[in-house]
Amino acid sequence: MAEDTKDTLTSNQMWGGRFASGPAAIMEEINASIDFDKKLYAQDIRGSIAHATMLAHQGIIATEDKDKIVHGLNTILSEIESGRFEFSRRLEDIHMNVEARLADLIGPAAGRLHTARSRNDQVALDFRLWVKEELQKTEVALTSLISAFLDRAEEHAETVMPGFTHLQTAQPVTFGHHCMAYVEMFGRDRQRVRHAIEHLDESPIGAAALAGTGYNIDRHMTAKALGFREPTRNSIDTVSDRDFALEFLAMASIAATHLSRLAEEIVIWSTPQFGFVRLSDAFSTGSSIMPQKKNPDAAELVRAKTGRINGSLVALLTVMKGLPLAYSKDMQEDKEQVFDAAESLELALAAMTGMVRDMTVRTDRMKAAAGAGYSTATDLADWLVREAGLPFREAHHVTGRAVALAEGKGCDLAELSLDELQAINPAITAGVFDVLTVEASVASRKSYGGTAPSEVRKQIGWWRQRN
Secondary structure (H helix, E strand, C coil): HHHHHHHHHHHHHHCCCCCCCCCCCCHHHHHHHHHHHHHHHHHHHHHHHHHHHHHHHCCCCCHHHHHHHHHHHHHHHHHHCCCCCCCHHHHHHHHHHHHHHHHCCCCCCCCHHCCCHHHHHHHHHHHHHHHHHHHHHHHHHHHHHHHHHHHHHHHHCEEEEEECCCCCEEEEEEEHHHHHHHHHHHHHHHHHHHHHHHHHHHECCCCCCCCCCCCCCCCHHHHHHHHEEECCHHHHHHCCCCHHCCCCHHHHHHHHHHHHHHHHHHHHCCCCCCEEEECCCCHHECCCCCCCCCEEEHHHHHHHHHHHHHHHHHHHCCCCHCCCCCCHHHHHHHHHHHHHHHHHHHHHHHHHHHHHHHEECCHHHHHHHCCCCCHHHHHHHHHHHHHHHHHHHHHHHHHHHHHHHHHHHCCCHHHHCCHHHHHHCCCCCCHHHHHCCHHHHHCCCCCCCCCCCCHHHHHHHHHHHCC
């Protein structure tokens, strides 16, 4: 028998007796998902082993058949992982590819595996298992990134730098405090990961096509075997739900946005105009024409990955928005988006963790910039309120006049004389100079969550206990 004829007959058998001939070439092209859902092979085999074991335990299939099925599935797993398995597009998806090979290996017993299940709950299981595993990897990656920031924050708890609003110098802060801002951001991302795992931790297998099954199955047994907290509670929702995929993409989009903001800062900080950090050659590239250039390509690519990840979220939201219950073939378009976003996020997290640990912080450039732009003006206003008893709005006005004077003279606030300051407001005393340095400014910000080194170290300690 010709190989093509054999493949066609096998395909027709999988479709069932309803179809007299194989699908047209266009239908085959649009219908097949094996090119991407083969990524689910390990989850598919794991789910089938748990299902077969449960069927035998419940007396639905013979133990002898179960043993053959489990042995055959483990053989297929070995074949796939060693690269010896031949995937066929004519068999549509990972489920049919595995089942057809199982039939080749063990004969009629393979046909008993699909008892009390459907491809609808089977793919929901495979995909849910894959997303759960990916979330667990993401949690580890985020923990590593948080740890990198905690180390840099501890190292630079007293390193002063300018804090910005509108990318304009605002007030002095410490680089440790700035690092801890990202610890908070990525900590929330990790919390979203944990919530997503909690939300999806229910086993779909046993929901069958949409209505459950008349067989005496034990869904709690398969849930436990597959590491789920419990089985899902509604068979219609089970096969039509892709919230777990959407939640993964939503988490990934927010995390990627945080990574992109950090990447943007690294790009800015590494310019000669700022010079706050220097990236190593490991995370930079040169120019093909300009020998002096050192481009922060890794940061730029992390920034760009955000567009891909956000696009995946929008794409799947759009796929799901108009689907009636229960399963629709539209849902086949869910996996590529999640696979791509997961790969992009994993790479971006690894690259950013490497950059944070590897970059050289130029404390001298940060300190010089921290005092520029009259960054201690707010400290002067606060001193006028605290020591001279001025209402804040009046203190704000007095400070504005002092800034204008310093600007006109081309000097810093701390370089104005006491006479010049008293000419603006006679209540000013020599004590004001104690707050006009950047070091004094950051040291004074001791409110909970503030930039004072003592407060930064408290926050580092809090996170160390939880990371």
